[in-house]
Amino acid sequence: MNKIQDSSTPLLRNIVLGGLIAFHQLAHADLIAFDLYHNQSQKLIHYKNPFQSAFTHSIDDSFQIQQQGSSTISAGLLDTSATGSDSMGLINAEHDFDKFFAVQDVNNPANTKGHATASWVFDIKAATDLSFSLDIAAMGDFELSDWFRWDYSIDNLSRQSLFELNSDQSKVQAYQLASGYTAVINDPLSLNNQLLNNKFQNFSSQLLGTGSQLELFFTAQQNGGSEVLAFRNLKVEGQTQQFDSTSIPSPSTTSLLLLGILWFHRSGFRLTTNKHSIGA
Numbered sequence: 001m002n003k004i005q006d007s008s009t010p011l012l013r014n015i016v017l018g019g020l021i022a023f024h025q026l027a028h029a030d031l032i033a034f035d036l037y038h039n040q041s042q043k044l045i046h047y048k049n050p051f052q053s054a055f056t057h058s059i060d061d062s063f064q065i066q067q068q069g070s071s072t073i074s075a076g077l078l079d080t081s082a083t084g085s086d087s088m089g090l091i092n093a094e095h096d097f098d099k100f101f102a103v104q105d106v107n108n109p110a111n112t113k114g115h116a117t118a119s120w121v122f123d124i125k126a127a128t129d130l131s132f133s134l135d136i137a138a139m140g141d142f143e144l145s146d147w148f149r150w151d152y153s154i155d156n157l158s159r160q161s162l163f164e165l166n167s168d169q170s171k172v173q174a175y176q177l178a179s180g181y182t183a184v185i186n187d188p189l190s191l192n193n194q195l196l197n198n199k200f201q202n203f204s205s206q207l208l209g210t211g212s213q214l215e216l217f218f219t220a221q222q223n224g225g226s227e228v229l230a231f232r233n234l235k236v237e238g239q240t241q242q243f244d245s246t247s248i249p250s251p252s253t254t255s256l257l258l259l260g261i262l263w264f265h266r267s268g269f270r271l272t273t274n275k276h277s278i279g280a
Helices: 009-027 253-273
Strands: 030-037 040-042 044-048 062-066 100-104 115-123 127-139 147-154 160-167 172-176 182-186 189-191 201-206 213-221 228-240
Touching (some): 127 160, 213 228
Antiparallel strands (some): 030 040, 044 115, 062 100, 115 213, 127 228, 147 160, 147 213
16 A cells, blocks of 8 residues: 655755754854953953053052963962862963952052942844853952953943842852862852852843944952952844845744644645555
C-alpha cells in the first residue's frame, strides 16, 4: 500500500524550517556595547568620572579605572598571597592584568561629601530587548552606611534602578586568596540576596525601553580603606534588526508557532488518510 503526500507538504516543511531558523536568530541576544571587557570598549560614546586620579593623597583611596602595570594598586585590592604574606585582595597579582574599576575609601579628605558617581553612555540605536550585566567582587567588613548602586536612563529620560549593594550585618563571608588562605570576615556586601566575595561574579538585569543612547550611573558611598569593591565586563546585550524592516518584516513568535502547527497537522492528516491500494 503506497502513501501519497500532499504536494504542499515539502513547501510547508521548508517554510517552517526557515521560520524556526529565523526565530532562533531573533531569540539570540547580541552583544551591543561594552566597556572594561578584555580591556576593550565598543559603542562607548562617553565615560565621565570627576574622581579619576583625584585621590592623590593616599593609595588606599580610589574611585577609578585601574590596571596592573599602568597604575599603582593598593594592598587592599591586590592579592599578593601567592608570593608573600597577604590576607586581603581582589586582583590576583600573578595573573590578572585586565582593567577594572576600583572603589576604596570614597569618603576621604579629597571627597568629604562621602559619595561619588561615574557614568557611561553607550550607543544602542536599532537594539531592542536590552539587558545589562557586569562582574563584581568585594571584600571587607562593610557598614550599614556603605552602599553601592547602579541606575540607567535611556535618551535622558528618568533614571531607573538596576542594582543596589548593601552590607548584610547578619552574615559572615569566607574569602579565599590565591595562596589558599581563607579569611572569614563579618558584614559582607549583598546583591539580590547573594553574598559577594573576592572572586568576580556576574550579575544581570533587563533594561526597560529602547532609544538611541543608554546612560549607566554607578554611585558609591563608602568609608574605609579595608573595604574594597571592583567591577569589570560591563556589557549591554539585546536584539538587533538584521534587515531593513520596511522591506522584510520579522516573523512573530505567534506566526511561527501557527506555521508549525499547520505543517504537522497537514502532514499527519495526509499520511493517514490518503491511502491507495495497488491491485484492489
